[in-house]
Amino acid sequence: MTLQQWMHSAVNRLLLNSTYANSPKCDAEVILQFVTGKSRAYIMAFGETALTHAQQEKLESLLQRRLKGEPVAYLVGEREFWSLPLLVSPVTLIPRPDTECLVELALSLMPKTACRVADLGTGTGAIALAMASERSDCQVIGVDYYPKAVELAKQNAEKLKIHNVTFIESHWFSALEKQLFTIIVSNPPYIDANDPHLRQGDIRFEPLSALVANEKGLSDIRHIISLAPQYIITGGWLLIEHGWQQAKDVQALFSQTGYTNIKTYKDYAGNNRVTLGQYYHD
């Protein structure tokens, strides 16, 4: 079988299983690139290249897993975020393109001078690494409750040779005592446990520890908003990514805790997804 023949047959099989495959061509291409080690351009130009038996077996086993709904990023162990190729694994969330909106906003609020940034619930380290890569003069610290997520984020920093970032285990702020930051960012778990989306598509394979929070998804957000003032320099900012229907509740939490300049921003799909506020100490 050639590269082109495999692509053709894989796309058709994925299309037949359209419940789980909404981007069959892209999924098949990523899997084929991963197994053959060839670029997209090579596959297009030399489609008549024959696959080895071992490659065909590996391709079949990955395609079977994709047909059962497993995310392509977990199959190939990598996903790009902010143009950084990040290692991913089922210990945490696969970084989403929409989270780049949070990064853009946070970067726009950073002073021109060096400052400290915290990323709470860092997972792969996506947000922390994106910010550290843009601002090599700043120190970024990423925390996660789960040791395996912290290990993954550390591996990403090492692989990408980003040195102005540290990753530690912490239950939100618990290991950050007495530290102050100019910017605190977080994309915490915010989905209600009964949300039917948790039982659909790729998300079924991601850990609930990265997705689900109590109080209709607001418990971790509430915790972070209420404690952050102790860790923010006066005039510093907290930015939180949340669900598209949570903006009002999140704004109310910011306001009740005494933040000012509270504002919600939309993601690339036009949904209200990031709320931020500034905190001044008396």
Ligand SMILES: C[S@@+](CC[C@H](N)C(=O)[O-])C[C@H]1O[C@@H](n2cnc3c(N)ncnc32)[C@H](O)[C@@H]1O
């Ligand atoms: C929605 S994921 C976000 C991951 C990453 N920041 C991103 O945007 O791709 C939430 C992350 O919060 C972490 N988390 C859950 N509970 C936590 C806690 N109590 N303290 C710190 N991190 C926690 C999860 O392990 C997960 O990595």
